[in-house]
Amino acid sequence: VQFRQENVEDVYEITEEIGSGQFAVVRKCIEKCSGKVFAAKFIKKKRARASRRGVTKEDIEREVDILTTVGHKNIISLHEVYESNNEVVLILEMVAGGELFDFLSDKEYLTEPEAVAFMIQILNGMDYLHERNIAHFDLKPENIMLLNKDAEPHNIKLIDFGLAQRITPGMEYKNMHGTPEFVAPEIIAFEPIGLPADCWSIGVITFILLSGCSPFLGDDKSETFENITRVDYEFDDEYFADTSDLARDFIQHLLVKDQRKRFTIKDCLNHAWIKGAANYIPAWVTQEPLSPPR
């Protein structure tokens, strides 16, 4: 995939920073010819092979390939790509409602209907990816963005496909990555990883949505890894006293050490906690757009 070689600043007016990661900065930008607003993700290219800084061209092309082939209302869309000497710029759909992470910290935790309304959309986006054998591998509240934080119910988009991989059965992905709090036991054990690793992360995210607490977080990375490996978590009554058995059951089927026994995304969508909620969540949030009325 070749990227546009012109100077991105000739085509877009680059304005304020709206996000940043290890090797990338995201800035709001306006396309000069149309006035449309986008998010420009500047990714630093790895210069020398030995360097620990920057991202390899191969990894950037993987992210672009995945974003180019997916199209779903709960997944960020890619408009175009520019390349200069030391960086690649992804021009992405602008998601202006901020991170689910910040939305959560303002409210501390969500009611079950609010949590389910988010979870249904996360599951729809993930179902679309897993049906195509694409694993996200970095699911966490920071990578779940709200389209508009004042709208009800909230429309969300999954972002940051920098660690995403096309999973081919038999291929083993063993590179350690992701954020400690959200990684599955098999990632810590350097065992073959695949789609089930995302389902573990969804279990962690659900726990956090309902309680504001992170189930495995320890005082340092190694303690967190210890808690994950032992699947050592509990539903503290201080936060879970009013949580339904269905919600706990949903989480318990995801935080399963054996990835072969863990709930898949399809299992999640069929679980009563999610299915039961489809009644009070407006159709536009849960169903694919219906064909326009004749």
Ligand SMILES: Cc1ccnnc1
């Ligand atoms: C941070 C971010 C990324 C992509 N789109 N909008 C905002």
